[in-house]
Amino acid sequence: MLMQFQACLIELIQGDITQVKVDAVVNAANSHLAGGGGVDGAIHRAAGPGLIQETKRLYPEGCPTGSAVATRAGNMPAEYIFHAVGPVWRGGGLDEEELLASACLSCLELAREHNCQSIAFPAISTGVYRYPVDLAAETMLKTIHQFIVEHQVPGRVVIVLFDQGSFGAFSRVLETFSDS
Numbered sequence: 001m002l003m004q005f006q007a008c009l010i011e012l013i014q015g016d017i018t019q020v021k022v023d024a025v026v027n028a029a030n031s032h033l034a035g036g037g038g039v040d041g042a043i044h045r046a047a048g049p050g051l052i053q054e055t056k057r058l059y060p061e062g063c064p065t066g067s068a069v070a071t072r073a074g075n076m077p078a079e080y081i082f083h084a085v086g087p088v089w090r091g092g093g094l095d096e097e098e099l100l101a102s103a104c105l106s107c108l109e110l111a112r113e114h115n116c117q118s119i120a121f122p123a124i125s126t127g128v129y130r131y132p133v134d135l136a137a138e139t140m141l142k143t144i145h146q147f148i149v150e151h152q153v154p155g156r157v158v159i160v161l162f163d164q165g166s167f168g169a170f171s172r173v174l175e176t177f178s179d180s
């Protein structure tokens with residue numbers, strides 16, 4: 001599914017984010033940047049062992065929840081990996097929405113700083129961190145839409161959904177957006 005917003009495109013695909021050809025791939029990391037399961041494990045396997053060395057060297061303190069940091073992408077086709085730390089869902093009363101939005105925004109700001117024309121996001125926090133996927137879709141898409149309308153970059157934002165349920169949830173929300 002594709003939607004054009006002025007000069008920018010938001011694209012939803014179902015698949016494996018490590019295979020997507022974009023300038024920057026967003027990782028759903030943990031605050032220790034220690035690697036893990038899910039999309040984090042897949043990205044570390046695809047990038048190679050240099051990635052954990054680079055995160056430890058550049059960010060020995062890790063990365064706070066609601067933020068993101070950049071590394072190179074090792075053996076992946078991308079230039080950069082932006083390691084975003086989303087919140088653990090604890091019912092919605094502990095600033096989860098703000099933290100997910102600010103993790104996304106940090107990635108979009110990193111994309112602008114690094115002159116990335118394209119960026120791919122996974123559905124941050126919706127796996128082990130249990131964020132309800134329909135709510136994550138609303139917050140992520142709202143944050144991305146606002147940013148691209150305001151800044152006209154990055155030109156292409158791909159959201160890579162691993163399973164059909166997540167793809168459906170993001171599609172239903174994206175359909176409610178229009179260029180007006």
Ligand code: ADP
Pocket residue numbers: 015016017018028029037038039040042086122123124125126127128129130131160161162163166
């Ligand atoms: P978190 O800890 O932030 O919840 P997870 O990695 O557990 O992160 O899950 C985030 C989302 O990424 C989930 O929807 C999961 O299905 C999805 N995911 C897992 N592996 C991949 C992959 N290779 N490409 C894209 N998405 C993936």
